[in-house]
Amino acid sequence: MTRQVDRRTLSLQLLPMSVPDTPPVGQAGLATWGAVADTGTAPLPGLGLCPGEVAELLVRLEYQGDQPLPYQLQVSGNFPRSWYNLHTEGSELHSSHATEAVVRFRPEADFFEARQTLAPEQTLPLDFQGEVRAYQLSSAGQPGELMAREPFHLFLRPRSLYPQFLPAVYREVDFIGRFLKIFEQSFEPAVQTFQSLWAYLDPLTAPEALLPFLAQWVGWHNEATWSVAQQRSLIRRAMEIYRWRGTRRGLQLYLHLYTGLSLHDPTRSDLQQPIQIHTASQQGFVLGETDLGPMAILGGGKPLHFRVKLCPARGQFLDETLVRSIIEQEKPAVCTYDLEIVPIEEATHA
Template sequence: MQEGQTFFSLNKRMDWEHGLALNVNMQEHGYSIRQTEKYSIHRIVRTEEIEGTHRIQDMTVGPGRKLIVLDESANLWIYEDESRHVERLFRQGHHLFSAQAKLASMGDLLIVGDANRNSERRLAVYAISNGQTMWAAQEWDGLELFPLALATKVGSVHTLYSVIPLDISVGLNGNPEVPEGGRIGIVVWNAAGEVTQVYEALRFDEAVDVGALHARFDLAAADGTLALLDTKLRAVTVFHEDGREPLYFTLAPEGRFAGISIDTNHNLYIGDSGYAQQEGVVERFILKYRANGEALDKVTSFRGRTDKLLHDARGRLYVFDRISGQISLLDLDARTMLFDDTQLPEAIYFSAELDTTETEMEWHKIRLDAYIPEETQIRFSYFASDDSEGMIDGDYVSYTDYLTDPNVTIREKLEATQHLWSEPILNPKDALLMDARGRYLWFKIELLGSEMMSPFIRKLRVYYPRSSLIAYLPPIYQQDETHSPFLERFLAMFSTFFDDMEDKIDHISAYFDPDAVSGPYLEWLGRWLAITDHEAWGETKLRTLIKQAPELYKLRGTREGLMRMVHIYTGTEPFILESFQFKQMQETSELRQLFAKLYGDNPYCFCLMLKPEFVRTDTQRLTIEQIIEDQKPAYTECKLIVLQPWMYADMHTYLGINTFLSEPTLLTLDQGASMPYNTLLIDVDRDKRMDIHTRLELDSEIE
């Protein structure tokens, strides 16, 4: 309806890359504000929820995200968060370990390490399902075991890490101690309780009582990485399983650090165990570091005391506070990233020039295909000029080079070009470009998001030259300077409707192309061929049928047409047997009754045979029978025969089709054994010996 109108289209990533995008997540099918995953509190489990427990001393996460907690009476409890189901793992008063024990999990196994000398077992692995002991250790390499910290890899059922003193002596008070120059190490155990590797962590300058080390260390493990937190020295040592030198760094912020964990991206999380009231601590965050010691952001959604941190296989973070007895469950949620210059969840895009090659061009409108959630916004601004260069901030520059220069800050760019931009159009879907005249056009798009949501732009079209339905009205309506602009904008709404309708008419042929359509449009084409059972055919077969329809209609009612239809549906050539093919054999009196039983005696009846793997369900059988009914020649009957893969006399047995001759095979028994049809039971060592298988009264009789 509006002749001579063209447009610039930006609908691919390469189209947008000509401009400058800031804080933008650019994808092939559109762009939005960059987002990241941040932790937020999903739920808090308190001691009183776990019925029967006393004050919680330690916890770990078992299979299915079950919480396993140790209370101050040394009782172990398994708690299912969703169902709120609680059960005790060991009987009360078991004396296997004390309330000071450390817990970790490894698949469906529970690891308990106890540095208390009165404990029956220092390091033990139990089945979580029934409490059965898998293995236990009291000493290693001639030394008593004093497990100071435990860790396992997330999802691993093979490796356990324990922090233990590598040197032990007896102090003046008779208690075990790490002597001057003594070492603390990380010992690696396999699933059978064998030590496979030892890492030396640090040496002491003076003797230290083992009891004083009980709460000093925390350990975390991930694939290829180990991290040891020394709460006294406020330091982290990162070990690498590939043999690289360990990395050592200290924690700069103030705080009493406790608890360390590693996520799937090998980022370190370290908690703060400071007391808010006694020590005047205002805010306590979980700190996040890269594995190289570089400080990242904080987990700001959690502000509280931390004694232990754990990650599970799905990335959930568990935070345990021993004083309050609370276990906080933190899940990762998508969060809109903040723009560095404004610290707001927003992004901005500056375009390169759109060049029409004609001066004094009057630009028409834009059409924006975008998803704009609630509490988000898109702002579109523009300016046009016949010159590609102009004065900006006292310098004569190329507009495109200046707008797309990443070295110019966003604040400088917005202030210097403020006089160029039009008033922003808010959330435009279809908007006229007013007073936009010139060969070139530049535009600016601002995306304003919320904490969790962002607008998403799929494509943008910029139309030119100016065209309006007002041109079809009498001149009096076009020449009224007061009312014509409003009338033009009013008619623009109907112009869009007509444009959409004409676009559909121009591309209506695409709806008749079976390779271009899918879903309901493909089914719609199928109904043109009287195919109503679309689910039975499926899109791939239906598309093939529609494309071959002209040829198939020419062959309808013929043997070839029927075979091609069945082949499209089943993917295999059927076997068709007609009466003339066995007429001569049927004249033999001995075979007449057999052939009548197999194929019938009606000369106008034929058989269509298929292997059973192509007719697995009743639905498939009914569909094939419907195809036969529609495609068979007039005044004929057809029997559908599903061939069975065996040989029976007087049945449909066809050598090379559903029947094969083979040598007998010996029966071999294993876990998945079955006796096939061609198997003989024989004695291998007595095979091929005269009379050896003939035993009177056993397998032979004399009559």
Template sequence: MTVSVPGPPLPSPYPLIDHLPAVFAEDRFAQRFTAAFDDVLATLISPIDCVGAYLDPLLAPPDFVRWLADWFGVLLDESWPESAQRAVVAEAVDLFRMRGTMAGLRRHLAVVVDGEVTISESGGTSVSTRPRPDPPADVEHWVRVTVRPRVPGALSEAAVEAVIRAAKPVHITHSLEVVP
């Protein structure tokens, strides 16, 4: 079985001949022998040297960005542009830190939506002396989100709904309006 690698061989950043005693440095057989190992090891060493780029969502290959999203527990919508997917993964920690707040909702929508986002809310807070009470029934909390995408029809309304549901406080009702 023969394995062929497309393209020219990847140069080794750490040639093995440099790590052998000096007596072998001039030996042509030793140079050719270690060069064969260098060709194989270069394909292993290069990704290890570049691991920082693989872990940076702004530099990583697209399929690796989806893998990083799984690390952070981020659900990416395939309809989002690649730049939005990368931005959500890059800011995952901050977005999770602000989750359940209006500031978090604003930030999450700003990262995902390419366009103008307007949020209006009922405001106010509810207080209880009991731990884990049910939300008060006499106060209505709501959020209205209006989105004006830069490119009409390029926005998945279902994806924006999913972002709103994930980022808003749990007990608050919401509505979404997409204005062309």
């Protein structure tokens, strides 16, 4: 059998951790919930909620009995069950020892946006009523006698910035804050975009959908095989690539941005660098330096010729066709070249 406990030995108090910014209109009409009436002069606890944000209601229990009391807390109300979670400390109350529990509320972030269009006679409820109840647990672990109960209110409001620019007398009116939120939702996205306009014009931070516009702005042609990170780097440094077009430095920079290979690795020798561009040093037939005779050979050299050697890490894929198109675009028209792509391990032993 479950022993009877005097209800007067248990007190329950609710402490809202966030209160409404403005007193909601009609709060006096919400002074009762179920069979419990607010007969005192103090108003019922009111917790302010914002969609997508966490608000806490602290539950404080004080027990004055002479023996430990097994208990259970329950939360009920006309709000969705998915809005809250109850966190308690143990399952027993001890004499002269305050125990605290927390009810964490978090309405869905799209509470207002997900609602369907309301008919003229319909309204969207923003004020809710609830109650915290403390039960004595039976020997079987089931809720038994109701020991204490305390009602509370929930006031769901969107987060609004505009009321802070009004005189205090207007900020106290709940309707004005909700009315200004309509204009805030229309104007604030444009204001935020204007304040961060620089981020939309920088290829490294701009939205992916804006990259084709930025590429066209600097006259850059994006290849379909390039990754988003490659597109951002190449568009951002397009003017620098244009400035050095036709030079070894320009070609090396372009290949570095596309392949991700280092421009220069100080830990490696010149013949082991990730990107190598060497000018051919052979000479062909030069009058005044070659004797004509049976063993003379005409030709044997390539004027204006250079050699490109790329040494990616093993497993890194480089599109040879795209690399050749980059070289053809950057080199002077009269130059010829050879391309060699060798993984770094093979290049080390070469």
